[in-house]
Amino acid sequence: DPALGRTIDASPQRPTFTGWLLRRLARSAAQCLAASFLLFLLIQALPGDAATASASKNGAAAVEAARARMGLDRPVLERYLEWVAGILRGDPGTTLITSRPVAETITQPVLASLSLAAVVLLGLVLVTLPVAVVTGARPRHPVSRFLTGISVAAAAIPEFVVAIALLAVLAVWTRWLPVLSVPGAGRTVWENPVCLVMPALSLWLVCSASLTRRIQALVTTHAAAPYVREAELAGLTRRRVLSGHLLPSVAPGVLQLLAQTIPYLLGGAVVVETVTSFPGLGFALVRAVGDREVPVVMAAGALMMVVAVVAFTVADALSVRQERMVAVV
DSSP states (O other), X not given: OTXXXXXXXXXXXXXXXXXXXXXXXXXXXXXXXXXXXXXXXXXXXXXXXXXXXXXXXXXXXXXXXXXXXXXXXXXXXXXXXXXXXXXXXXXXXXXXXXXXXXXXXXXXXHHHHHHHHHHHHHHIIIIIHHHHHHHHHSTTSHHHHHHHHHHHHHHTSOHHHHHHHHIIIIIIISOOSOSSOOOOTTOOTTTSGGGGHHHHXXXXXXXXXXXXXXXXXXXXXXXXXXXXXXXXXXXXXXXXXXXXXXXXXXXXXXXXXXXXXXXXXXXXXXXXXXXXXXXXXXXXXXXXXXXXXXXXXXXXXXXXXXXXXXXXXXXXXXXXXXXXXXXXX
8 A cells, every 4th residue: 555655465364274264163063963953853744653663563552652662752843952952962872662762872883983984094095095095196008998897887886786796706616704794702803803804894995996097087187287297207207207297286186085984984984894794883774764763763873974074074184284384385
């Protein structure tokens, strides 16, 4: 401003990372609240309820008595608000049919699904991700074309087909693995880790097919960018170009793709867990929906929402951090 003798910066000031994170968490909390209410309404829209599932064989009077005992005769909004209040206190409630604490009901399935997700995610990071990045950086190489064709074909195969095919080969024909992926009565999955092999292999193949194709497309697009071409023309080795130029630019997109995979590994793998009889959260969720156990379904759904929010928030936070570091440099 000439009149004041000073220069005014008209560019908008970027918010701090802490401010961005707080706004992101507040928005995520509102999204989880809205999604949980929608889930609660959808469960109520299903035909029948826990009282019908447990007492229908004893007549209509028994069903009405069970409905009153379970509190299902109260308004939907009142029951939802009571559930929200319990979650805020750290108490997801009790099951409707057996009056067992929901936390005890889902603890073992959650631990089993977390273990399964960790094994699959480790395979994706150590095997799938490097292969996809290297082949995406060299799309015209015969190996890259072969893997691209394989991943496209495999991505079109449903999960239950992959699981059944692995069961037929590894459990029925070769008998290398048991048909049922169960740890045994009173045992955890880590006390009998062989039960993790079949569902982990099935999920890894399914996730790898989709993840490989998307990462390859992302890396190929960035590999054709002018700054990568200039680095190659400057005489840098392909490894130097890959690690110093290509990987930093594709890292935010890769993090987003991995973040999309994590919620699926926790609960979206319902089909694989059901086919292999793996006692995870997806398998428990199917049974809870069949029994109309609203507290169990809501607790599992809330956990999946939180995991999805955390995964995407961490991916976005790392991306924002990297962008700020690049801007400073």
